Amino acid sequence: MKFVDEARIRVGAGDGGNGCVSFRREKYIPYGGPDGGDGGNGGSVWLEADPGLNTLADFRHARHYAAERGHNGQGRQMAGRAGESIVIPVPVGTLVRDVDTDEAIGDLTRPGQRLCVAEGGRGGLGNVHFKSSTNRAPRQSVPGTPGEKRQLTLELQLLADIGLLGTPNAGKSTFLRAVSAARPRVADYPFTTLYPGLGVVRVGPGSSFTVADIPGLIEGAAEGAGLGIRFLRHLSRTRLLLHVVDAAGLYDERDLAREVSSVVGELAAYSETLASRERWLVLNKADLFPEDERARVLDELKASLGWSGPAFFVSAETGDGVRSLCQAVMQRLQAMDEDQQ
Incomplete structure (x- = not known):
């Protein structure tokens, strides 16, 4: 359907x-x-x-x-x-x-x-x-x-705790498949996600959260490029955003810092409230890099962005680092619940 x-x-x-x-x-x-x-x-x-x-x-x-x-x-x-x-x-x-x-x-x-x-x-x-x-x-x-x-x-508007944000082919759908029972379509070419997806991540007994995945954003989305910003409404109820970045772009000599800034700009064009929501950086496709280089690659990206918030280097394909990320997300959501009480 x-x-x-x-x-x-x-x-x-x-x-x-x-x-x-x-x-x-x-x-x-x-x-x-x-x-x-x-x-x-x-x-x-x-x-x-x-x-x-x-x-x-x-x-x-x-x-x-x-x-x-x-x-x-x-x-x-x-x-x-x-x-x-x-x-x-x-x-x-x-x-x-x-x-x-x-x-x-x-x-x-x-x-x-x-x-x-x-x-x-x-x-x-x-x-x-x-x-x-x-x-x-x-x-x-x-x-x-x-x-x-x-x-x-x-x-x-999907009811989800976590929203996945990023450009096409960054690995958001693969990440959703890795952490939940959801089975969104994935492929090795851009624009494979056409509709929002929703999955439940179970971290432990009695500990779970929901994740929403939307089609990737490209530059000019606010003006209607690509799928535009039509599906951004599904992130409006989320409490935390995971900004997924395609680390494979380093081999293509793409400017990842510019890609991240471009997505943030499209987010702000849609809603200043959503743009100011807490956002974590998730560098994906760690399996393309040797383990001894991953920390350096992540630090360089953080420095070019001036990033001071939480950042993770994971591989949605192999599951490397995914569990640690999910545990950190669960702890942050629990802290948010305690602050509201």
Whole structure:
């Protein structure tokens, strides 16, 4: 199934039923008085976070959703039946916006969480409510109010602790395969990652974290080059970014410091908040270098970047250094949790 992380739908709640104008008519009671019942409330439209879904692909074809209208009131003070509400399942991590106002209506981040996106209309009043000592035969009633109609944008943002960032072919997908059971596509040419991937890394009993991998960024992504920055929204919920750098570029005499700065620039063009998030440097493909040269290569890259944060030299292909990195990440996440308490 194709990964879809954005969809636009129309939702319409049911209108409220109209109040009834009716008079009691029974044998031997010629003037029974008003007995018109109220209309029923219209059904509402709800969104519910379903952990069994991981894409918005279902909304490519079904884009219009409407709840049932409330039934009209009847005589003998019988109220109309309320309209049936509808519940639309969406993936966990779906952000809901109103198209007309661009307002964020809600964020479904927990399994089973519900959000009312269109409220049903209220049922109207029957003429029984208008009787008085001076108006014994009221012929007025109140119609039901219309239900809300909205056009919504659904944005899926993956729920992950760690986000993988870097240029195409840096080894992000290979790293995800190495640390989790996820099996993203990998190959020896650029742009192999087309859709975001998500994996769970288990460091030990009761210790795990989730990792999100997005398509690589190239220079000019903010202006739409390559896959652009469309998938960067999936890093917005992450707590820590791992900036994966392709060490093989040293053999091609590429300027790795410039590549790193370019990715950071594209990140800042998308969101200053995301650009300021804690970021670790991960130099990948250590298996291409002798062990006695790895420390020197990493130090040279850090010096050219002026990097003072954590940095690691790993090989996602062979697993060299990957476990130490994962343990360090787990410790940092636990420290973050303690700081929030």
